[in-house]
Structures are given as structure tokens and as C-alpha cells.
Amino acid sequence: MFQDNYAPQKGTFTFTMIKPGEENQDYVGEILTMIHEAGFRIQAMKMVRLRTKQAEMFYRHLSDQPFYQDVVKYMTSGPVIAAVLEKENAVVDYRKLIGATDPTKAEEGTIRKRFAKSTDRNVVHGSDSDDNAAEEASFFFSFSERYNKDGHCFFGWGK
Numbered sequence: 575m576f577q578d579n580y581a582p583q584k585g586t587f588t589f590t591m592i593k594p595g596e597e598n599q600d601y602v603g604e605i606l607t608m609i610h611e612a613g614f615r616i617q618a619m620k621m622v623r624l625r626t627k628q629a630e631m632f633y634r635h636l637s638d639q640p641f642y643q644d645v646v647k648y649m650t651s652g653p654v655i656a657a658v659l660e661k662e663n664a665v666v667d668y669r670k671l672i673g674a675t676d677p678t679k680a681e682e683g684t685i686r687k688r689f690a691k692s693t694d695r696n697v698v699h700g701s702d703s704d705d706n707a708a709e710e711a712s713f714f715f716s717f718s719e720r721y722n723k724d725g726h727c728f729f730g731w732g733k
């Protein structure tokens with residue numbers, strides 16, 4: 575019953591969050607359309623409000639930065655939409671789609687260029703490596719919450 579070929583292969587998916595805020599919730603439909611039109615398929619998605627400890631854990635790589643507590647406060651200020659996105663070369667292609675961390679430096683046609691007002695409220699998160707995509711996807715989703723294109727849930731990681 576548990577077939578290995580249901581396992582997600584590293585390099586074929588990334589993890590994203592649409593960050594909190596009324597303005598970002600207004601853009602959800604358009605952001606998902608951009609994601610879809612760029613060729614990503616949604617394997618899993620949920621709306622969830624992070625607790626402080628969870629946000630601290632998720633952004634622990636920034637813990638020595640002066641803006642760390644502001645990021646944690648912002649990321650816990652309302653619900654985020656978390657999703658696992660499937661595509662060949664997903665991590666690199668999704669970072670291209672979202673654009674630079676600072677939206678003033680983001681290229682035309684990117685999500686941050688279109689919707690983000692500032693670096694500290696830059697609308698979306700995207701994993702920056704395959705290992706982080708795997709860790710972040712499993713931070714939010716259990717295997718039974720992720721589905722392949724045939725509608726079968728994943729039971730483990732890649733062979």
C-alpha cells in the first residue's frame with residue numbers, strides 16, 4: 575500500500591508562505607495565479623497562525639540580526655498561507671518568481687516587485703535551498719497532507 579514512488583524528490587519542490595497582513599490577503603488570488611502561470615503545482619496548502627516559538631524557530635538563522643524580533647512579531651501578527659509547490663528546479667525558479675528580498679531591487683514581473691511595499695513586509699517567503707525546502711515543508715505539513723499529481727499522498731522522502 576505504501577509505495578516508494580509517492581515520495582517527493584528533492585529538487586522538485588519548494589516551500590512558500592504568503593506573509594500576514596490585510597494587504598497581503600487582498601493579493602492572495604493574484605499571487606496564486608502568478609504561481610500557477612509560472613508552472614508550479616500546489617502539493618499542499620493551509621492557512622495557519624504561527625506561535626512565537628514557531629516563528630522564532632523558522633527564522634532562527636536571523637537570530638543575531640537586529641530585526642529578528644520584528645520579523646517574529648510580524649510573522650505572528652496574523653495568519654500565513656503556507657504551501658508546497660512542485661516544479662522541476664522549483665527552489666531556483668521560485669526565488670526568481672518572488673524577486674529580491676528588498677522589493678525596490680526586485681525585477682519587473684516578480685511577486686515582490688508587484689505587491690511588496692518594503693523589505694520587512696515583502697509579501698512572500700521562498701525556500702533558498704533544497705534542504706531548507708524539505709525542512710520547511712515538513713515544519714508545516716505531515717506526509718499525509720501532501721499530494722502528488724495523481725492525488726496520492728506522500729509517505730516518505732525521496733529514494
Ligand SMILES: Nc1ncnc2c1ncn2[C@@H]1O[C@H](COP(=O)(O)OP(=O)(O)OP(=O)(O)O)[C@@H](O)[C@H]1O
Nearest residue numbers: 636641645674675693694695696698699700701702
Ligand atoms: N534589513 C532588513 N530589515 C528588516 N527586515 C529584514 C531585513 N532583511 C531581511 N528582513 C526580513 O527577514 C526575512 C528573512 O530574511 P532573509 O535574509 O532570509 O531573506 P529572504 O530569504 O529573501 O526572505 P524569506 O526568508 O522571507 O524568503 C525577509 O524576508 C524580511 O522580511
